[in-house]
Amino acid sequence: MxxxxxxxxxxxxxxxxxxxxxxxxxxxxxxxxxxxxxxxxxxxxxxxxxxxxxxxxxxxxxxxxxxxTNWLTWEFFNNFDSRFPARAGAKAAIYGTLYTITLTIFFAFPLGVAAAIYLEEYAKDNWFTRLVEINISNLAAVPSIIYGLLGLQVFVRWFAFGRSILAGALTLALLVVPIIIVASRESIRAVPSSLRQASYALGATRWQTVWHVVLPQSIGGILTGSILAVSRAIGETAPLITIGALTFVPFLPRNLFDVFTVLPIQIFNWTSRPNDDFRALAAAGILVLLAILLTINALAIYLRNRYQKRY
Amino acid sequence: MAVTDLRKPINPVRAIGERIIQIALLLAAAVSIFTTAGIVFSLIFETIAFFSEVSIIEFLTDTEWTPLFANQRFGIWPLVSATVLTSAIAMVVAVPLGLIAAIFLSEFANDRVRRTVKPLLEILAGIPTVVYGYFALTFLTPLLRNFIPTLSIFNSLSAGLIMGVMLIPIVASLSEDALSAVPNSLREAAYGLGSTRFEVAVHVILPAAISGVIASIVLAFSRAVGETMIVAIAAGQNPRLTFDPTVPVMTMTSYIVQVSLGDTPYGSLSYHTLYAVGFTLFLFTFVLNIFSYWMVRKFREVYD
Structure with missing residues (x-):
């Protein structure tokens, strides 16, 4: 070759x-x-x-x-639950959600923001701070129904609040506090330290700096995060069922210790009745719930854009 | 020369005020510790009460769960199998769709698509789970019954599938974060060696971000295990040891819901079962969360 x-x-x-x-x-x-x-x-x-x-x-x-049939009528908003689909409405549930969530915000917002301020502005890098940080990220991953078992044992039994709005709101508050802390910390961290130093140089104390400089600068992010946390609380069903919120409530709650129901539980209740009319009522409830959540999220987006700052 | 901390007030009254505020803030941060302690202690406390009445051997070896019947049996396996079954079905949907969406968004889509699609997908994670449960029961199950006539009205198949849809954004969003965090120098080096876009994405970027991707999958699985309303509404209330996705089953979370809906006297055996099941559920999710945390720390590639 x-x-x-x-x-x-x-x-x-x-x-x-x-x-x-x-x-x-x-x-x-x-x-x-x-x-x-x-x-x-x-x-x-x-x-x-x-x-x-x-x-x-x-x-x-x-x-x-x-x-x-159209089930989303004026009567739907104005009637209490009933054994007859034609007479049933979501009045107790809508008011229940309103009261419970207002109370949840009342507990969770100050607590979450205060914890975030402590971790960002005061905490030294020691074992306690690290423990709190690891703990918060762990809590965010605990299933919500476990918070219900906590609320049942601690608020309903030990504190003897019963199956009340107060017990429900406290349970939901513990559930959303980690979300508020994480969002608030991120927003506080984004405030440049030059602003803090300028404040100290003018003779302000640590708290004066936090209150008059850091918080006004970070309030947009804090509010956005807190609103998202609230929208999570509004949709929660399992923890409130676990603490024993009722499924059939034909009246408005009179005080904090009264029994209550909320919109997601009302939807769950109507869904579990094997009757097409009740299922249609559940769909009407879902529409109201989704409309509330949509409004709240739009508000969060608006706030985020409004307060968005670049340094 | 002594250094003065400018942040400390000179006025003694104000100094006390500052101190009080600091302590109040510290207490707020400590509430998270109390929450965890409260969860762990209330679970352990009532679980111990449960095991003083029911042997732990029966709990771990019996294959029937009938605590509310006259013939009480306390084997946890039917509840565990249902939880694993529904979660596994959810992962079959969420992992491939979420991961492909993540790779596409991070490596193929342009910035505008990414910024529009990511928040849109996240809407899926913000829909209340009771709504998904309703959808699984009243829409998906009747639809699937056209193809699988033997499908029960309550079944783990449609509950799992819908749960998977809910989890797509968790896998997609967290994996996309992990993929985007891989530095551009790796992409440029791979392109420089003549790789195609697909090869860069799948053979270079995905392995570099694998710890974050696996963590996102484990986190989604943990969510599925703890998910309550979808399975309580659509998967049924029948504790049985089976991996047949067409029959009604009962997950750990559905059991807690079922007992909570009835009137459970404080301190009764059925009250204690709530916490024994809750503790088992907590252990499952805790191990998964720790694993996901460990995965990120241990296998994270560090780039400077």
Whole structure:
């Protein structure tokens, strides 16, 4: 075999490998196209489910697409729950949610912001601070129903608050405090230290600096985070069922120690009755709940844009 | 020369005020410790009371859970199997969809798409779970029954699938954060070696961010294990040891809901079962959370 032939063979091998290479390159780029398509599919699948869910609930509540009965009427807001679907409404649940959440904010907001101020502005880097930090990130991952068991044991039994609005609000407050702390810390940390130093240089004490300089600068982020925490509390069902919030409440709560129900529990109750009319009422309740959450989240976005600062 | 701390007030009255404020703030931070202590102690306290009446051997070996019947049996496995089954079904949906969405958003999509899609997907995580439960029971189950005629009205399949949809943004968002945190120098080096976009994303960036990605999956699984309303509404109330996704089952969380809906006298055995089941649930999620935390710390690639 001559050297030329050998070379020819070699050249051929090189050529084929280049050919295979270019075909392979197409395939290598094609894999990227597949991933892009799958990526869009995942996103559209998720958002599509959201859309189907909303349309389905709207249809079941108002009969707008299928021509059924409209359950989202004035009576729905103004009637108490009843054994007869035509007379049942969500008045007790809507007021219950309003009272419980107001009280939850009353407990959780000062507590969460104060803890965040302590951790960012006062805490030294010692074992206590590290313990609190690890603890807060752990608490954020505890299932909400476990908070219900805590509330049942501590607030309902030991403190003897009973199955009351007070016990419910305290339980929800403990549930959302870690969220408020994390959001508030982030916002406080974003205030540049030059502002603090300027304040100290003018003779302000530590608390004066926090109150007059740090808090006004970080209030936007604190409010946004707290509003998101509140929207979490509004949708919570399991911890309130666990502390024994009632499912059938045909009256408005008179004081903090009265029994109560909230919108998610009312929805759960109507859903568990094997009757299409009650299921339609549940859909109407869901629409009200989603409308409240949408409003609150829009408010959070508005506040975030309004207070957004660049240093 | 003595250094004066400018932040300390000179006026003694104000100094006392500052001190009081500081102590109040410290107490607020300490509330989180009290919360954890309260959770652990109330769970342990009532669980011990439970095991003084029921042997731990029965709890861990019996295969039936019938504490509310005349013939009481206290085997935790039916509740555990249902919890694992619904969570596993949820992961089958959430992990592939969430991970592909994360890789796409981090490595393929442009900035505008990323900034629009991420908050939109996060809406899914903000829908109250009672709404998902309603949707699973009244929409998905009737739909699936067209294809699987033997599907019960209550089943772990539709509860799990809907739970998976809810968890997509958790996997997608946290994994996207981990992928985006990989420095650009790695991408540029891989492109410089002639890699395609797919190869950069899958063979370079994904392995570099793997600890964060796995942590997001473990966190989503932990959420699924603790999720209550979807399974309480759509998966049924029948404790049985099975991995058949078409029949009604009862998860640990559904059991807690079922007992809470009835009138449970304080100190009774059924009151104690709440805490024994709650403690088991807490251990599950605690181990998962610690694992996810450890995963991030141990396998994190550190870039400067």
């Amino acid at each position: 001559s050297a030329q032939e050998q070379l020819g063979v070699k050249a051929q091998t090189v050529e084929t490998s280049v050919d295979r290479g270019s075909g392979n390159l197409k395939w290598r780029h094609f894999k990227g196209k597949i991933l892009t398509v799958l990526g869009w599919f995942s996103i559209i699948f998720g958002l599509g489910m959201l859309l189907v869910l909303i349309l389905d609930v709207v249809n079941k509540a108002t009969g707008i697409f299928s021509g059924g």
